[in-house]
Amino acid sequence: MAKLITTPNIADADAFYAALMAAHEGCSKEESDALNARLVLILANHVGDMNILLQALELARQKA
């Protein structure tokens, strides 16, 4: 079974984070919620593997 990557995997983490913030710039809460939902759907399709997606959902559900 394929495993979710749980080590850093984005070469320039700061650049990604900045891009994520920029994408939400000027959005209302409602628009940001919609954008996030679209982003989840686009990324989920890219991943494709149901096992990976379930592991990611499980990890995301864990609270600090």
Added chain:
Amino acid sequence: MARKIFEIPLYPYRRHPDQDESTPVRHPVIVIGAGPVGLAAAIDLGQQGVPVVVLDDNDKVSFGSRAICFSKRTLEIFNRLGCASEMARKGVQWDTGRVFFRDREIYAFRLLEETGHKFPAFINLQQYYLEEYLVKRLRALQEEGRPIDLRGRNKVEAIGQHDDHVTLEIATPDGPYNLEAEWIIACDGAASPTRRMLGMDFVGQVFADNFLIADVVMQAGFPSERWFWFDPPFNRGQSALLHKQPDNLWRIDFQLGWDIDREEEQKPEKVIRRLRAMLGEHTKFELEWVSIYTFQCRRMEHFRHGRVLFAGDAAHQVSPFGARGANSGFQDIDNLVWKLKLVLGGKAPETLLDSYDHERVMAADENILNSTRSTEFITPKTETSRIFRDAVLDLAERHVPVRPMINTGRLSVPAIYDGSPLNGPDSNVLPESLRPGAPAVDAPLSEGWLLDRLGNGFQLLLIDTEAVPEKDLSGLGIEPVALSADESPEFAERYLGEAGQAVYLLRPDQHVAARWTVYEPEAVIAAFRRATAREEA
């Protein structure tokens, strides 16, 4: 306008000699309800030579279009019952679907069907036509002397369960009389009086909703397509569906939500205002029939209660998305009748009927699951689920990969009875889609179709095997059907896959009981005993 079929009594009341007997006459099987599922039960029983009486409190087919989408499996079942060709001829299909979100079309798709089947994936046909064809078939069987007795305006008022029979008190225009039956099949619909009289209710109601359904006559030229709207301007926060039916009739379903004023919603001026907004100011239409339909999504805990067997909406109900209501009712009958016939003939123990409960409860759960998922998508229950639903619809317009998530209903397909107590051995080199529990899939033969050759009794399908069944196998009533992979590429692909030969034991409902890659009489006999509940594996 000419009188519609649903205005004419098709099985008017006639006094029956049973009503003059001083002691109640006992019948092997009484079917309660002459809706489509009850009629299918009567035809199947009568065709197999099992005497059957059908009691219905009405004398006409259903009013308005009601169920309109009938699946391939339904047509295959009616093909076995000798009345599919008229349905397939009259029914219509759409080949383009369009999905709308709020005020715009987000995408259109072509329906691509797998080829090599006698029947299409579905047809749209008004329920009253389907019922009319079933009554015609029933009458034709009666002409041939088949033991079917359809009694209109015979209302069952009380039921008594006993060890070896059931008693019924029946009201007629001539007053009451009593009957007895060895077995009852209750097909008396969602509000099933039989269920109520036996003091049984549903377990766990999943959800409920209301639909305004309308049959609208439009001029020819309006496209023969399926249109589905999410949150349209003419029905905010809800959905709407437009479907083509025969006779230039279109069926429109407006979802209304749970908390509604039924009187108000059905007022013609209100309905016509909705239709104008939906079809455009310039489309000419005539409103033929309008009704409010309430559905609930739930099932009985068990479909067998002693000598009463529940089928169709009486046993289980789903949302209309996916056409899983009537279609699953016919599969109930397909599953039940051969079992009842064997039990009545003393060829199988009564416990065979428990497999009806097992297999069809499983199928009902699958239908409820699919129907619940569709409803969750169409009517999001929380703010977050609405955000995701809307995101799918927003994205779908420009990002093709999310389109499979759009759920406007997943069309009824027959259940595969995985884990059924009747299933025998499997061979893992044969195609998974035809594993034990699965319905036989149609395929073209050098002459005709495979499913035309199957059903009504146990059969052994032998494909390119060297050995042939011995006599004692036929002694069990198993008919050998020897075919070659050369029949058609579809047949070879569906039944053999990579294997060079195969042996399938098929039940009378065309479902696979067991399969092997070599023919061994002892293995077939053991699987046959298991499939008739005479032996544990």
